[in-house]
Amino acid sequence: MISLALKSALAALAVNEAVVTDFAARGFHFDVTVAPDAVEAAAEILNLEGFFLEAITGVDWLADGQMEVVYDYNHSTTPGRVVIRARVSRATPELPTVSAIYPGALWHERETHDFFGIVFLRHPDLSPLLLPEDADFHPLRKDYTP
Amino acid sequence: MSVLASSDCKETFVLNLGPQHPATHGVLRVKLTMDGEYIRHAEPVLGYIHRMHEKMGENRTWAQFMPNTGRLDYLSALSYNHGYVLAVERAAGIAVPERAEYIRVITVELNRISSHLVWFGAFILDLGGFTPLLYAFDDREIILDLLQAVTGSRLTYCYFRFGGVYNDIEPDFITGTLAFIKRLRERMPMYHNLVTKNIILIKRLKDIGFVPAEMCRKYGATGPVLRGAGVGYDVRRAEPYSVYPELDFDIPTYPEGDCMARYMVRLDEIEQSMRIIEQACAKLPDGPVMAEKAPKIIKPAKGDYYAAVEAARGSFGVRLVSDGTTTPYRLKLRSPSYSNLSLFGEASRGMLLPDALALMGSLDLVIPEIDR
Amino acid sequence: MGKENLQDAIVQFAPLDKLLGLGRANSLWPMTFGLACCAIEMMATGASRFDLARFGAEVFRPSPRQCDVMIVAGTISKKMAPAVQTLYDQMPEPKWVIAMGNCAISGGPFVFEGQYGIIEGADKLFPVDVYIPGCPPRPEALIEGILELEEKITGSRRWPRVEAG
Numbered sequence: 001m002i003s004l005a006l007k008s009a010l011a012a013l014a015v016n017e018a019v020v021t022d023f024a025a026r027g028f029h030f031d032v033t034v035a036p037d038a039v040e041a042a043a044e045i046l047n048l049e050g051f052f053l054e055a056i057t058g059v060d061w062l063a064d065g066q067m068e069v070v071y072d073y074n075h076s077t078t079p080g081r082v083v084i085r086a087r088v089s090r091a092t093p094e095l096p097t098v099s100a101i102y103p104g105a106l107w108h109e110r111e112t113h114d115f116f117g118i119v120f121l122r123h124p125d126l127s128p129l130l131l132p133e134d135a136d137f138h139p140l141r142k143d144y145t146p
Numbered sequence: 147m148s149v150l151a152s153s154d155c156k157e158t159f160v161l162n163l164g165p166q167h168p169a170t171h172g173v174l175r176v177k178l179t180m181d182g183e184y185i186r187h188a189e190p191v192l193g194y195i196h197r198m199h200e201k202m203g204e205n206r207t208w209a210q211f212m213p214n215t216g217r218l219d220y221l222s223a224l225s226y227n228h229g230y231v232l233a234v235e236r237a238a239g240i241a242v243p244e245r246a247e248y249i250r251v252i253t254v255e256l257n258r259i260s261s262h263l264v265w266f267g268a269f270i271l272d273l274g275g276f277t278p279l280l281y282a283f284d285d286r287e288i289i290l291d292l293l294q295a296v297t298g299s300r301l302t303y304c305y306f307r308f309g310g311v312y313n314d315i316e317p318d319f320i321t322g323t324l325a326f327i328k329r330l331r332e333r334m335p336m337y338h339n340l341v342t343k344n345i346i347l348i349k350r351l352k353d354i355g356f357v358p359a360e361m362c363r364k365y366g367a368t369g370p371v372l373r374g375a376g377v378g379y380d381v382r383r384a385e386p387y388s389v390y391p392e393l394d395f396d397i398p399t400y401p402e403g404d405c406m407a408r409y410m411v412r413l414d415e416i417e418q419s420m421r422i423i424e425q426a427c428a429k430l431p432d433g434p435v436m437a438e439k440a441p442k443i444i445k446p447a448k449g450d451y452y453a454a455v456e457a458a459r460g461s462f463g464v465r466l467v468s469d470g471t472t473t474p475y476r477l478k479l480r481s482p483s484y485s486n487l488s489l490f491g492e493a494s495r496g497m498l499l500p501d502a503l504a505l506m507g508s509l510d511l512v513i514p515e516i517d518r
Numbered sequence: 519m520g521k522e523n524l525q526d527a528i529v530q531f532a533p534l535d536k537l538l539g540l541g542r543a544n545s546l547w548p549m550t551f552g553l554a555c556c557a558i559e560m561m562a563t564g565a566s567r568f569d570l571a572r573f574g575a576e577v578f579r580p581s582p583r584q585c586d587v588m589i590v591a592g593t594i595s596k597k598m599a600p601a602v603q604t605l606y607d608q609m610p611e612p613k614w615v616i617a618m619g620n621c622a623i624s625g626g627p628f629v630f631e632g633q634y635g636i637i638e639g640a641d642k643l644f645p646v647d648v649y650i651p652g653c654p655p656r657p658e659a660l661i662e663g664i665l666e667l668e669e670k671i672t673g674s675r676r677w678p679r680v681e682a683g
Contacts, residue, residue, distance in 0.1 A: 027236055027452030052363040055480040059467055076379035104365035107488045130193040130517055132597040139201055139634050146632050165601050166551055173553055173598055194598040195554055197628050198635045205630060220555035283565035301654055302555055514554050
């Protein structure tokens with residue numbers, strides 16, 4: 001379970017209210033939306049608590065003109081799923097990398113860059129991972145047409 | 147490691163492994179920077195079987211995506227069926243009849259055994275032993291026959307439905323399953339005598355390819371890789387789903403973190419899966435296998451949902467984003483081999499190339515699940 | 519295709535060609551080359567129960583230079599296509615191709631409007647001799663495909679044909 005100290009530490013970073021979610025209905029325990037430049041700080045907090053990074057992904061909110069980056073964290077001995085979200089504008093989709101803290105993020109961020117064109121600042125290598133080496137398109141953007 | 151540290155050799159060369167290489171189990175490619183026989187740097191190159199599953203999720207209805215889940219990890223396809231239906235059932239609030247839950251558990255665990263048997267055969271094949279593959283496939287074919295009678299296919303199952311399963315099982319299936327378990331129980335000592343106690347295997351696996359628990363955490367590795375590093379994390383226990391809380395089973399862990407530990411975890415898991423199946427067959431209740439109130443057209447409420455299951459390779463997660471329509475807005479598949487492979491670069495540094503192949507085999511990779 | 523793949527010799531030895539065809543047909547060497555799900559059924563075909571060795575086609579070779587049959591077992595992605603083409607080009611003549619499964623035939627379930635990642639069928643890259651439908655095809659279907667190829671090479675069927683029903 002997620003400790004109170006962790007909840008308040010993450011809630012301090014939240015841009016709006018951090019939500020304790022109903023696990024049976026949603027599949028995760030704690031949902032926090034942070035500012036794009038706070039994802040590193042959030043990762044740092046979770047790293048100190050011994051969480052591992054399950055996945056990073058993006059969602060393209062075309063109507064809002066925004067992209068959402070979703071980080072799924074989990075703990076292997078005291079299970080509790082924490083979801084960290086950050087929204088960036090579609091025009092300049094940039095936010096810092098967390099790969100210095102979690103090297104597992106290297107591939108997840110590259111994949112998110114492949115699919116959505118979201119740029120992770122200070123990431124060592126954002127060349128296409130799943131798409132061909134010379135790919136210059138982002139297929140999971142909602143306005144993508146081949 | 148010490149050899150590499152003491153080496154002042156500046157001359158390295160790049161060795162390309164794959165995408166067509168028998169030891170990469172498909173179309174994985176690894177760019178290796180070698181210092182003689184030792185690996186300086188290994189960089190897996192993915193995407194050679196990228197099949198656009200996540201894009202396909204966005205242009206078809208919730209139910210139409212089901213066949214895709216059977217083609218992600220074709221060795222334990224039912225776990226992936228299970229992960230997806232769990233996520234959609236959670237999103238749409240569909241309850242599943244108890245009989246269907248038990249059938250799901252029985253078939254998923256059978257599938258896990260067949261997956262581990264293929265891994266066992268292929269892994270030993272990578273290490274240079276051909277015969278165990280023939281034994282493993284012999285046992286596996288019985289499972290495939292059993293599952294084929296229920297699901298209609300041998301590999302790429304599409305058996306689960308939102309609110310239950312497609313087809314009820316026959317009484318033959320239960321007798322066949324129990325007979326198979328009796329047979330496999332008798333054959334497990336043979337596997338151990340033939341392979342586990344083999345001195346060549348021990349020399350190839352013991353103290354080779356260390357993946358410590360902290361490395362697993364940093365890279366998000368789960369499943370037998372994590373349990374082979376001594377951490378008893380299993381989604382079936384950590385976030386109990388289906389009827390697993392009512393069944394008694396152990397989570398095998400080995401603290402060594404080497405290839406041998408991961409090998410032993412998987413063989414022990416076969417035994418635990420057999421225990422689960424036996425209990426589930428004994429407890430199997432009567433009743434319907436489909437929820438009567440399951441809607442024909444699924445329209446989950448707006449929002450995002452997550453569901454995870456323990457697949458044969460680790461934690462498989464599905465993140466759904468629904469905008470309240472009949473098609474998913476976003477469908478993210480978190481595949482276990484992807485994270486498990488991502489640590490290969492760090493874990494293989496300084497290893498001999500043949501040992502690195504043992505490490506790669508012990509991670510149990512299925513490439514279409516990595517590339518999606 | 520079969521013999522048409524061979525460079526025409528100036529002098530033809532019809533009985534010798536027949537003899538060579540018979541030898542080739544009954545000891546086909548496929549390539550160990552799995553792309554996706556179908557590769558597992560290809561493994562199962564070679565393993566204990568279905569035992570492809572009964573038909574002389576069990577010598578799976580990892581190197582294209584030692585093979586005469588390429589079994590395209592799985593989806594060919596655009597990233598993989600140049601590698602598949604290279605493997606085909608590296609095989610010595612005479613060579614044959616079996617497209618195993620729907621993905622290798624036409625792209626199978628992964629074809630949709632606006633798809634960006636796969637080649638819709640192995641015959642977009644090189645000529646295919648035998649098509650085996652299925653997703654994935656059963657091992658018996660792969661064996662039948664190999665018998666079909668043998669018939670194509672020799673012109674006559676050595677094994678009895680199984681009738682449906």
